[in-house]
Amino acid sequence: MKQIDFSNTRINGGFWAQKQSLVREVSSHAIYKRFKETGRFDAFKFDKSVNPHFFWDSDVAKWIEGVAYLASEKREPELEAIVDELVSEIAKNRDECGYFNIFHQIIEPENRFKIRDHHELYCAGHLMEAGVAYYEATGKRELLDLMCDYADYIERRFLIDKDTDFVTPGHEEIELALVRLYDCTGEKRYLDLAKFFVDERGASDEQGYDWANNIYNQSHKPAREQFTAEGHAVRAVYLYCAMADIARKFGDVSLKEACERIFEDISERKMYITGGIGSSHLGEAFTAPYDLPNLISYTESCAALGLALFAHRMLLIDNDSRYADVVERAIYNGFLSSISLDGTAFFYTNPLEIMPDLHTRDASTTDNSMWLPIMQRKEVFDCSCCPPNILRFIASIANFLYTCDDNAIYVHQFMQSESTINVGSRAVKISQKTDYPYNGKIELCTDSDVRLAIRIPEWCNTYKGETVKGYAFFDAKANEPITIDFEMKPFFVGANPRVAFDCGKYAVQKGPIVYCMESHDNGKMLRDLYLDSSADFSASWNDALGVPTLTIDAYRRKDTDKLYYRKGDDTTDLYKTSATLIPYFAFANRGEAEMQVWHFVK
């Protein structure tokens, strides 16, 4: 199965065109502005006064990657000029052996490759991805070449001389980056180095931060013996991406099996309905199966995004719709919630429930030790990994659209778009016309006869045709559109009874989109609103937010002065009202408010 890069697609309207123009026109500049103000760009001039953090390199690298993806579609001279200046600083300031790391070159030169948790290889990996992307988008290869030198140096130190104080990095990323560097350059040594880092992980007793155990960075077992998703969620999914890449490229069966079991562990035991993962703020980590609390959900934006990357890689190994279903769940919900509707602000954590009152409950002490996610997006964070990650992800969202083999094009996601795909030796143009994700009707048209495999989304329970691993096959005729129409009615979703905090409650989903309630639309005390699950939803549109809404009959208890009352007393009387829901991704765009994804029903 062959990956069809986003660069083969032009998103020419609809949902994702709006998001892409938002990140092009707003987010790319907004992130630059805040990173510039915080010294992240000046740090590349080795300006020690800006006090560089040990992974600022990666923040800027992801921004470069995002700019590259934007430039791939339409050149961005202003932004490219900034990138070009950064590249010249890297060229100027890098070590003669090819090493480049701002923090380690100007603050702790004595600690090069000595401290496993210092993110050197993580930063290197992101710079490599940036180098590949910038070259592929613009043809400018200086950064790519610099990064090849750097990769060569890393290979020498880690793989040949073995004179570093650790074997595998504390934060994974370089593994998948080296695979990309190999894909771009054809240099097999980079793929072998990626495999080396995957092979060595957990093979020896490498520890990391003293407040974490070696589960935290997936060093508790050799990769091939890891069957459950553990530890820091972003680290984890970046590793799983590389494991899937290596499994595919080497035909490594045991690695593939580990990936499959890990994917199942995530998608059937450790994933929020939004596709968010990593439920604990302690270690930003996966925890026990079914441990998915809503109020204290961590669900880092980068983790949801990384889950999509991992799931898509699994699709390249085994074309099963469960992988693309998870991609869809993440990109429309737990990932998409991370960016404000105006493109300027970002969530690091993406809670599934907000009770503002809880944030100020402890009136008599100066501290509130109960960890709670922030309630509003921010322009920048001290640890600002998410904003540029979101930029590069949205700019390359079409990566998830298609794969192909020699006979057929596999249609995984639905976006208004035009693509050119090499199927065997033929270049096939394929277009989608659709208002997805708000409407389930998709018109597919190709310019030559070709076999199409279209994913039947997990949420669609009305499709009656035959499917293979969740895909329906069609023989498309040149210029004869195929129309498929997935009936998109709102429905209630229950969670496994083992998910304690969802018991007695249901979520609302329409198509791939999970809806939520905010007190802006429903008044406070959302928890005491009981949706009438036998009633029909009516759909509408919120002009101010630019999103659809769903309204349904609901009930509330009468307000009362009584603290406790006997069931059956007057107080228990419910009065009829209605509840209005908005897409989860659109929450927290109107100021602090109560929000919930899981609702009581009647």
Added chain:
Amino acid sequence: MKQIDFSNTRINGGFWAQKQSLVREVSSHAIYKRFKETGRFDAFKFDKSVNPHFFWDSDVAKWIEGVAYLASEKREPELEAIVDELVSEIAKNRDECGYFNIFHQIIEPENRFKIRDHHELYCAGHLMEAGVAYYEATGKRELLDLMCDYADYIERRFLIDKDTDFVTPGHEEIELALVRLYDCTGEKRYLDLAKFFVDERGASDEQGYDWANNIYNQSHKPAREQFTAEGHAVRAVYLYCAMADIARKFGDVSLKEACERIFEDISERKMYITGGIGSSHLGEAFTAPYDLPNLISYTESCAALGLALFAHRMLLIDNDSRYADVVERAIYNGFLSSISLDGTAFFYTNPLEIMPDLHTRDASTTDNSMWLPIMQRKEVFDCSCCPPNILRFIASIANFLYTCDDNAIYVHQFMQSESTINVGSRAVKISQKTDYPYNGKIELCTDSDVRLAIRIPEWCNTYKGETVKGYAFFDAKANEPITIDFEMKPFFVGANPRVAFDCGKYAVQKGPIVYCMESHDNGKMLRDLYLDSSADFSASWNDALGVPTLTIDAYRRKDTDKLYYRKGDDTTDLYKTSATLIPYFAFANRGEAEMQVWHFVK
């Protein structure tokens, strides 16, 4: 209205006789043993090597008070010998001016009355209560005399010389203790000193611990302007006790009104259904109205006990059954849960829900920063204020039974007992025969004609007779028993919709007893058990625990491998099962288990 002390009553059978013999035979010795082992007793010898904590004095003082109450009913030579030795150590080691404080005399003599939060006056107060109790029970007055000297010294320093570094203590207690000292000795200066501490509280800007604001110890406003329950819950209710005492003894209307408003704030906005108060572990404090989370409820044993003390004092001001109802709610639930059924172990915090899985959810870090209450009682704590408080409270439980005026005896609580009460100039013998709280039938008999005012419990909704402020009046004839039978059927209780964590759920109560579910009886995943609120409960008895049980039809969802499912799918099918509940006070006597007080119903 006149208080009838427990010493006028003999509990001669039934529920409380069992509890009293338990604390006499087991708890009094168990607490002594653990306090002895931890150095609390040796500290009175001024043995510096035991490294005394700055409020150990009060731990032992409450134990002395408990021993006194036991001795009041039946002398305890072995325990009294220990007390007598302690008293001689106090006499030997106290300062010549009457001051006695182990920590300040041997560790920080330079800080006498300089640090507001050092609990000197708190310890003094508990020693005064012990001195009064020990004198009243045994006639031995040495400790009482020592404490009068101490009170004189405190009066001189705080009220006359005013040469201390603070005006009011960081932890209230001495205020109510001085009232008791006055009641016992008739020395009006002690009452005036108590009033001084109440009057001065919040009058100037006195601060306490640097991590708390002056709400923490009720210093944010003058007492007469405090209309809401704030800050550290035990400190708060001890203050409110003193405020009620002063209001009553001085006919102080504004103080009485403050007490009434505070009581309403607690009972209608800040009290768990168990009578537990102080919902936050941060500052062990009251928080916002309706902020009553179950999993992280703090609800200190001493706070529930203190609420009963405050409520009873309010009853002496205004004979309204809502005060005695709160006493009843606390003593049978949130207080009684604090002692194990075998009398050896104690809860400091009394959670309303336990999920053992949550205590180990963060597998990859060495810390779990989410505060959760302990799941099993302990024999002793570093801060072990609760165990001896529980001892003295149970030993004197009959304090809550009666009050009287010149014409009538007011029957507030129901316990198998015999009492002698001076009504006007007559000594009236009154007896109760009852299996309360497990049966609502009470037979009251007096040895002469007397008017009885019997509280109709808040939970009883079948009583049809006339009542005045919740009391039904009867003219009892000598030796002609009056039988009252409160129908005791289990019922479901709802909470105010503003209590977010109780929304959609109901508690189960029978008579004054709140019931709970434990996984011992129902299997794990209690949260996914839906009680059939239209079914009838059947009552039974758990011999091992020695408590009644309630069983009712219930439903569970089928277990499934699916993490999420569409409502209406097979997975939503419920299967019929049953749920068994035990009294809340009996939870956590069979090892760690899930427990919950609030249940979903169907």
